[in-house]
Amino acid sequence: MDKKMPKKISLKDFGMEKIILIAIAGIVLLAANFSEWKNSSSKTSEKQEKSIETSQNDAYVEALENKLVHILENVDGVGKAEVMITLKSSKESVLNKDLSEEKQTEEERSGETQKVNKNQKKQEETILSDSSGNSAPYIIKELEPEISGIVISCEGAGNKVVEASVLEAVQVLFGVSANHIKVLKMEVAK
Incomplete structure (x- = not known):
């Protein structure tokens, strides 16, 4: 009886294309797993916030x-x-809204009978930060x-x-x- 010797497989046998494809597939799987983990942790934090509330x-x-x-x-x-x-x-918490800017512009194009109205609103919130980098909005009052x-x-x-x-x-x-x-x-x- 002949015993078959196991063949040693090297990277050269796979080819570079297959190795690159396997590496990309691994990265995609890791990214998908990370995004699922991130979504589940955000859902957990939302449930905790509602529970605290x-x-x-x-x-x-x-x-x-x-x-x-x-x-x-x-x-x-x-x-x-x-x-x-x-x-x-x-x-309910009422946040401080600093800058409130509202722009309304109208354009009428001479060659065409088209009128364009543009409304823009801009508000900024005051954010408080501590030395460790944690930040929170500035609350004026709580109802x-x-x-x-x-x-x-x-x-x-x-x-x-x-x-x-x-x-x-x-x-x-x-x-x-x-x-x-x-x-x-x-x-x-x-």
Whole structure:
């Protein structure tokens, strides 16, 4: 029996064209993998930002509800109270807009009956940078989330005077119209 000796393969056997094609394919695969990784990391950061925003909104609502319960339970005739607050939107930051330039030009070409209108708007934002190179926009003010509705359940809501006092207090505190506030009588445990 003849044993076949394995043939050694060298780079010359492949040819330069094939080597270049393999190298280019490798680079393309690496670039595609990097762009997928970059997209997945940006989606992850977006989810984290939304999660942080949601938890901040939840903390804001919980703080408002706790304060309102504390105030209402100290009002004569209200008794025990529970509150639920819903929001229309999340916290909003107002950025500093420095340069605001608007240009409007009209051209009328003499040989043709064509009129061209051009509108250009230009705004620049102020960016703050620290010594390590991190930058962030300059925030003028932050607007708290807008409240869309409030439901209050309290023991004293059976009394019309107490119900009216609670309704009026909530309107004054939150600037919400009466049609977005509901005061309910809490069931008393027997």
